[in-house]
Amino acid sequence: MIDLLKNSGLEPEQLEYTEIVGQCANDLLTIINDILDLSQIEAGRLSLAEEEFQLRESLNSVVKLLRVRADQKGLQITWEVSPNLPDRVCGDGLRFRQIFTNLLGNAIKFTLSGVIHVNVAECKDSAHFCCKVIDSGIGVEDTVSERIFEAFFQADGTHRRRFGGTGLGLTISRQLVGIMGGQIGMYNNKPGPGSTFWFQLPLGGLKDEKLALPETKC
Ligand SMILES: Nc1ncnc2c1ncn2[C@@H]1O[C@H](COP(=O)(O)OP(=O)(O)OP(=O)(O)O)[C@@H](O)[C@H]1O
Ligand SMILES: [Mg+2]
Incomplete structure (x- = not known):
């Protein structure tokens, strides 16, 4: 309307x-x-879907959507996916995009100038892939780097007013990644400003069978 x-x-x-x-x-x-x-x-x-989804296409659709917001702030987004990774991955594509949207959205929100780089590569164990969102933003104080994954927690009391949001994006992302059998974390970039948020997910399937839909395609 x-x-x-x-x-x-x-x-x-x-x-x-x-x-x-x-x-x-x-x-x-x-x-x-x-x-x-x-x-x-x-x-x-x-309930998580266990289906084949297109990794590169999924990443591209999120970058395309959020690029508008980055452009408005004069931020550049670059991204690369290792050629070793397959195009098709097994898991819940919608939830994968949700996690990636949360991290990339945060990177744009908490970066005032510079570049955001996304790197997706295979993990050493060959069973997982790792998605890193590297920004040149305000970074996170070491004292609260774990607490930001708690519900409604923001690193600074002024963040809600300055940047908006409710402090739920990372909590939901951590829960989703956990259910999917992966891990999520962050570290501040050294040297240089900003932080890197990363998550790892299995390439081939979901950990908790109970939470997956009974009829699976892969
Ligand atoms: N890329 C980042 N750079 C600096 N600080 C960050 C970054 N990502 C998250 N944070 C800090 O972690 C807090 C929690 O992030 P989270 O995504 O859970 O909440 P939010 O973005 O504030 O709100 P919401 O995601 O619910 O809209 C943020 O408020 C911010 O203080
Ligand atoms: Mg957020």
Whole structure:
């Protein structure tokens, strides 16, 4: 309805107000979805799909979507996927994109200038792949580098006001990665500014069979 309204020949000022209403509705939807995800995970009711998904295409779709936000801030996004990795991976493609969106979204949000680089490569064990999001942003104090994965925790009391958000993205990402049999973490870049957030997932399947759908394609 908001989109229809925007295209109904509004005056510039009315259009601006309508865009703000649209943005607020989207922000609210994100918060509701995050809270629902967390409740579902905590209730042990999250079902993950076990399907084949296109790794490069999935990464590309997220980068394409978030590039708009990066462009608005004058940030450059570069990304590379190791040629050793297969195109098709087995797991839950939607949840993979959700985790990657959270990390890349954070990198854009907490970087004021510079470059964000995404690197996806095979792990040494050949059974997992690792996705790294390297930013040149504000970084995270060592004292809170573990706490930022807790629900509603933000590294600094001013972050909500300065950058927005509720402090749920990393909590949900950590829970999802755990259920999928992977790991997630972060470290501050040294030398140089910013931080690197990474997660590892199995290339071939899900760890917890109970949480996967009974009918699987791979
Ligand atoms: N790339 C980053 N650089 C610096 N600080 C970060 C980065 N990513 C996360 N943080 C810190 O970790 C906190 C928690 O991140 P998380 O994604 O859970 O919440 P959020 O981004 O604040 O809100 P939400 O994801 O719910 O919209 C952030 O508020 C911020 O303080
Ligand atoms: Mg976030």
